[in-house]
Amino acid sequence: MLPLPSLSDFRARGQLIELLGHRIFVSDQGSGPPILFLHGFPTSSFDYAPLTPLLASQRRLVLFDFLGYGYSDKPPQHNYSLFEQADFAIAVAQHLGLGPLTLVAHDMGSSVALELLRRPQLPIERLVLLNGSVLLRHYRPLITQRLLLHPQIGPLLTRLGLINRTVFGKQFAKLFPSPPPAAELDLFWELIRHNDGHRNYHLLIRYLNERKQHELVWLDALAASRVPLTVIWGQRDPVSVPAIAKEVLLRRPDARYVPLHEVGHYPQWEDPQTVAQHILRA
Secondary structure, rough: OOOOHHHHHHOEEEEEEEEEEEEEEEEEEEEEOOOEEEEEOOOOOOHHHHHHHHHHOEEEEEEEOOOOOOOOOOOOOOOOHHHHHHHHHHHHHHHHHOOOEEEEOOHHHHHHHHHHHOOOOOOOEEEEEEEEEEEEEHHHOHHHHHHHHOOOHHHHHHHHHOOHEEEEEEEEHHHOOOOOOOHEEEEEEEEHHHHHHHHHHHHHHOHHHHHHHHHHHHHHHHHHHHOOOEEEOOOOOOOOOOOHHHHHHHHHHOOOEEOOOOOOOOOHHOHHHHHHHHHHHH
């Protein structure tokens, strides 16, 4: 694996842009046909940092932090809607003047991507989906995710500061076949707690309620779409299990499927070389 950039270097490659009344962290690097990246819960666009040195010589790479994540604004008591996050994706693309693009989406970002298929404002030329629970009947949430989603327990956990580095590290490490080094977990946590973002944890995870309500509409949009689709899936993911990928393939039998047999929930972090190779082929 290539050395990861430091958070300071990663941040220096981006800027805060005022979009839709909020400051959104956007990084625009590389040259060539554009790729727009959508990250997942609870992390940030830094999830894709291992990919950028592998792609930047051939593609223009646009990464941004959704509202409430990473270096973007994190307003308290906000309704963090997947529909609003889709609005921000469109706003970023329009602000940067992106033409036909490849859309790469992971985890929560996969639901945003399916919503974007329904919107003509974003010229999606190709779609790459990484592990994401786009069909909740196969979703296997961690215990912290279940508790945070509870209407009474979730706010209590964040108010009392019970979601801390130790709890985060133990739970987040379960998403990987081999736990990441503590230094890597520190990077993820630092971005989560930036601007007190960990205090919004119970608000951010409510995207799962929207996903439950709209998932069949979004999957129908995927089935109806003629956008070429590549599905890259870590087979050792305990949360977004491979059965979800198989459901996607039932709806899009024309999709190219790339199972990564020794990879967990974060293919772009665990095996960036293979993921980059298949993004370039998408």
